[in-house]
Amino acid sequence: GQSLEQPSEVTAVEGAIVQINCTYQTSGFYGLSWYQQHDGGAPTFLSYNALDGLEETGRFSSFLSRSDSYGYLLLQELQMKDSASYFCAVAGKLTFGGGTRVLVKP
Amino acid sequence: DAGVIQSPRHEVTEMGQEVTLRCKPISGHNSLFWYRQTMMRGLELLIYFNNNVPIDDSGMPEDRFSAKMPNASFSTLKIQPSEPRDSAVYFCASSYGQLETQYFGPGTRLLVL
Numbered sequence: 001g002q003s004l005e006q007p008s009e010v011t012a013v014e015g016a017i018v019q020i021n022c023t024y025q026t027s028g029f030y031g032l033s034w035y036q037q038h039d040g041g042a043p044t045f046l047s048y049n050a051l052d053g054l055e056e057t058g059r060f061s062s063f064l065s066r067s068d069s070y071g072y073l074l075l076q077e078l079q080m081k082d083s084a085s086y087f088c089a090v091a092g093k094l095t096f097g098g099g100t101r102v103l104v105k106p
Numbered sequence: 107d108a109g110v111i112q113s114p115r116h117e118v119t120e121m122g123q124e125v126t127l128r129c130k131p132i133s134g135h136n137s138l139f140w141y142r143q144t145m146m147r148g149l150e151l152l153i154y155f156n157n158n159v160p161i162d163d164s165g166m167p168e169d170r171f172s173a174k175m176p177n178a179s180f181s182t183l184k185i186q187p188s189e190p191r192d193s194a195v196y197f198c199a200s201s202y203g204q205l206e207t208q209y210f211g212p213g214t215r216l217l218v219l
Contacts, residue, residue, distance in 0.1 A: 030205050031205070033207070041212075042197060042210040042211060042212050042213055043149070043197070043199075043208075043210050044210065045207045045208065045209070048207065087149065091205050092204050092205045094139065094151045094154060094162070094204070095151070096148065096149040097148075098148045099148060099149070
């Protein structure tokens, strides 16, 4: 089967940097995706890593290490609107982690 | 494009009643997914269609749940009979393929009393 582990909650202040780690166990791996979900909303795609290394998209970056079965999402220059849940997911396996709730305080 | 469209957005029903959730995927997408989200179990895949054919329905809880995709632009998820434990948010998502980015609909919030 597949499993993904990520922290349940992270709290930080505006302007700070937050790193959300995700470790996975799966048979067959194509890549790691990240989704954001605001309360009451639907998950929306943030980023995808198929290869090792860092992918940067504005204030958000995502990293993957296939040899370590590990990835992370980096949120920089935190803003209040970044308060949401963030999910890692193994591409192709259609399995999501439990989600990390990020709370940004003023 | 209007994105993935789901209806109804909210549904309140009584135990034992039939519930039908509807989804219109993004035009041109050939993969469609139904998910259920609860606080206890998180986001769970129920069923996945590719080119209108069910590929993986291992997440469908039991025989009370059924899903169909009669054409490329429409899918339904039916619960009959419904039970209080079915209360959840049901999301439909579509993509160009199993490995591609999924686009989620707004969800249907189901409450079974």
